[in-house]
Amino acid sequence: MRRIVKPCLGFTLVELLVVIAIIAMLVTLLLPAVQAAREAARKTQCINNLKQIGLALNNYQSAHQKFPYGADDDDCEVSRDRNPLTWRVLILPFNENQAIYDQAIVVAEQSITRGCYPVRAWEKSLLQQQVIDGYVCPSESGSPIKSGFSTWSGPNPAAIASYFGNAGPASTGPPDWGMPNVCGKCTDGTKPDAFCPCFLGGPDRGFYYGQKARGPGMLDMYPNELSIQHVPDGTSKTLFVGETHWSPGEGAPGCKEQMQWMSSWCVSSSVWGINAADATDNWWGGCNWRSRHVGGANFVMVDGSVHFLEDTINLVVLANLATRNDGNVGATYRPKLQL
Numbered sequence: 001m002r003r004i005v006k007p008c009l010g011f012t013l014v015e016l017l018v019v020i021a022i023i024a025m026l027v028t029l030l031l032p033a034v035q036a037a038r039e040a041a042r043k044t045q046c047i048n049n050l051k052q053i054g055l056a057l058n059n060y061q062s063a064h065q066k067f068p069y070g071a072d073d074d075d076c077e078v079s080r081d082r083n084p085l086t087w088r089v090l091i092l093p094f095n096e097n098q099a100i101y102d103q104a105i106v107v108a109e110q111s112i113t114r115g116c117y118p119v120r121a122w123e124k125s126l127l128q129q130q131v132i133d134g135y136v137c138p139s140e141s142g143s144p145i146k147s148g149f150s151t152w153s154g155p156n157p158a159a160i161a162s163y164f165g166n167a168g169p170a171s172t173g174p175p176d177w178g179m180p181n182v183c184g185k186c187t188d189g190t191k192p193d194a195f196c197p198c199f200l201g202g203p204d205r206g207f208y209y210g211q212k213a214r215g216p217g218m219l220d221m222y223p224n225e226l227s228i229q230h231v232p233d234g235t236s237k238t239l240f241v242g243e244t245h246w247s248p249g250e251g252a253p254g255c256k257e258q259m260q261w262m263s264s265w266c267v268s269s270s271v272w273g274i275n276a277a278d279a280t281d282n283w284w285g286g287c288n289w290r291s292r293h294v295g296g297a298n299f300v301m302v303d304g305s306v307h308f309l310e311d312t313i314n315l316v317v318l319a320n321l322a323t324r325n326d327g328n329v330g331a332t333y334r335p336k337l338q339l
Contacts, residue, residue: 042138043293046162046243047306049134053163053241056094056298057087063094066227070165070219073211084111084122086266087219088135095134103127104262128158128262135261137162139292140245150257155200160246161261164268165219165288166239166299169319172269173284179296182284184271198244216323218302219267231324235302238324242299243291244268247281255287270322274311 059066068090070172072082085108092101104127111120129145136144140162147157150214173182211221218226218240231238247254253276258265265287272279272288274297279285296310309318320328 015132019307036172039139039293041103043298046137046139046291046293047298049137050163050241050243050298050300050306051304052095052134052307053091054304055192056091057300058304059094060091061227066225067218069223069225070167070267071221071264072223073221079114081112081114081278083223084108084120084262084264086262088132088161088163088261088262088266092132097132100127100132122262125262128260130160130261132161132242132261135159135161135163136292137243137245141248141292142246146246146259148256149260149263158262160259161266162243162245163194163241164215164244164289165266166322167220167267167269168215168217168322169271170215170217170220170269170322172271172288179282179284184269184273216269217327221264221267226324231302233324233326233328236305237321238302239270239299239322240302241299242268242289243293244287245292247286247289248283251280253277253279253286254281254290255283256281257283270318271315273315273318274309274313 008196057067068087071086072084085104089101089104089108092098092104104125107121107125107127111122113120131144136152136159140160144159145157146160149156149158169184171183173179213222213224215224218231218238228235244255244259246259247256265283268288270289272285274289275291276285276288279288289297289299293308296308296313298306298308300306307322320326
């Protein structure tokens with residue numbers, strides 16, 4: 001009898017290795033596209049966050065006939081009662097966070113003081129660990145609850161905020177403290193210009209993050225109460241709020257010590273530009289404009305429109321956009337409108 005031998009229908013080892021290699025190649029090709037799609041979705045959500053913040057700021061203005069102030073932290077230069085409320089807290093009722101606002105008001109009333117950098121009920125409050133919907137960019141790395149803050153500024157851990165108010169072209173620290181480049185890059189480092197107050201014969205300490213009355217920005221670390229009439233440069237041509245991001249480690253670019261959402265250090269300066277690589281994680285440079293989106297950062301203007309500004313933007317143009325009343329509107333640069 002003849003024996004019938006059925007052919008083998010499986011893969012040979014060589015064929016299996018070829019299939020695995022092809023699959024690996026396809027995954028390698030597709031992975032960047034998948035990651036890009038995910039980042040595009042995160043960037044879109046970040047834009048929506050800023051749109052909601054812009055809407056809340058303008059609804060606050062409609063209700064109170066003035067915009068919220070940035071913070072009330074004048075670096076102890078004036079002896080007066082100071083309230084720990086900030087613009088992020090003041091707009092909570094206008095972004096569906098009334099309950100958190102009601103709790104914060106009670107803690108704020110317990111924390112009014114004339115002291116310099118005291119650790120108050122505000123800094124100790126567990127509200128510091130409350131993650132606020134819409135205050136953290138989805139492109140931010142890791143959990144929104146972080147540690148590593150200054151010991152005098154609140155509990156560790158605490159919830160961060162990715163969005164800082166525009167303090168304008170202000171020095172990011174007092175020159176007499178000896179910090180490097182506190183006046184910023186000053187027109188790419190070649191000469192002092194309108195956004196370098198250290199060189200303008202103004203106050204000895206400059207508009208340190210807006211810690212003076214009548215600062216050039218929209219949200220100073222001083223209780224200035226501005227209205228539409230204080231923005232003669234135009235609400236569509238003046239920055240209101242922009243992005244920054246967390247520093248992942250010592251010396252890495254980003255903000256670290258003062259990024260908790262209840263911190264009075266809730267404003268940024270334009271003098272460093274966008275995504276400055278040499279700002280590292282220090283408070284005078286790291287907590288300024290930056291994002292994890294490639295090539296720039298998102299901003300909401302005073303009129304509520306959101307724009308993406310490239311990190312190659314001319315520093316004079318950025319200073320003009322960050323100033324509400326200097327007569328310069330950055331006509332040589334047109335931001336990309338996010339539809």
